[in-house]
Amino acid sequence: MQIETPPTEKPYEKAEGERRGLVLVNTGDGKGKSTAAFGLALRAHGRGKAVKIYQFMKVPSARFGEHRMFEQLGLPLEGLGDGFSWKSRDLEHSAQLAREGWARARDTILAGAHFLVVLDEITYPLVYGWLPLDEVLQTLRERPSQVHVVLTGRRCPEEIIAVADTVTEMRLVKHAFQAGIPAQRGIED
Numbered sequence: 001m002q003i004e005t006p007p008t009e010k011p012y013e014k015a016e017g018e019r020r021g022l023v024l025v026n027t028g029d030g031k032g033k034s035t036a037a038f039g040l041a042l043r044a045h046g047r048g049k050a051v052k053i054y055q056f057m058k059v060p061s062a063r064f065g066e067h068r069m070f071e072q073l074g075l076p077l078e079g080l081g082d083g084f085s086w087k088s089r090d091l092e093h094s095a096q097l098a099r100e101g102w103a104r105a106r107d108t109i110l111a112g113a114h115f116l117v118v119l120d121e122i123t124y125p126l127v128y129g130w131l132p133l134d135e136v137l138q139t140l141r142e143r144p145s146q147v148h149v150v151l152t153g154r155r156c157p158e159e160i161i162a163v164a165d166t167v168t169e170m171r172l173v174k175h176a177f178q179a180g181i182p183a184q185r186g187i188e189d
Contacts, residue, residue, distance in 0.1 A: 021147040022165040023140050027123065027156035030170030031188075037118045037150045038066055044148075045075050049115035053077040054105045056098055056153075057084055057121040064189040080104070084124075098125035106135070112144030123153025126160075133157055 024040070026033035041051045053070070055062070058079035070077045080101025081094060088094045102125070109117050125131045140149060140163055151160060161167050183189065 028169035095130035
């Protein structure tokens with residue numbers, strides 16, 4: 001590790017542009033995409049902003065840690081799917097659930113009543129061809145100017161990255177699973 005001298009002057013100039021809703025993408029093979037989106041949701045909720053979270057791959061009855069906490073906080077989270085594809089008994093049904101869920105999420109975004117809308121794991125139904133990419137792009141472009149949207153998942157389409165304001169790629173450096181350590185409640189759920 002190299003020791004650094006802390007900066008004594010601000011290392012950037014204050015932005016002069018307008019404040020407006022942003023499109024943020026958390027993608028990549030590393031851990032933390034949904035976790036980062038949930039952190040933004042908590043930050044916005046803590047400021048009294050209206051937030052809605054849609055999880056495209058989770059079942060509506062899911063009870064992971066985030067579901068339990070968001071319920072206690074009164075932060076709405078909605079599972080739209082039937083689990084990851086390898087757990088599905090009927091992929092056409094999974095695709096239909098994704099399309100129905102997207103219709104709800106699209107309506108929420110376009111209504112403009114929410115400060116932040118999280119589209120957790122939306123990249124999977126996109127890359128599986130279950131959702132029309134052009135419609136998602138159109139919604140992002142036509143959303144009300146005050147609405148922020150966060151999209152998460154691996155392999156985010158380049159077209160979405162191109163329209164996004166902020167893109168973070170989580171890069172896998174090392175993961176406990178690679179060492180044979182199973183997922184742990186409170187860390188991976």
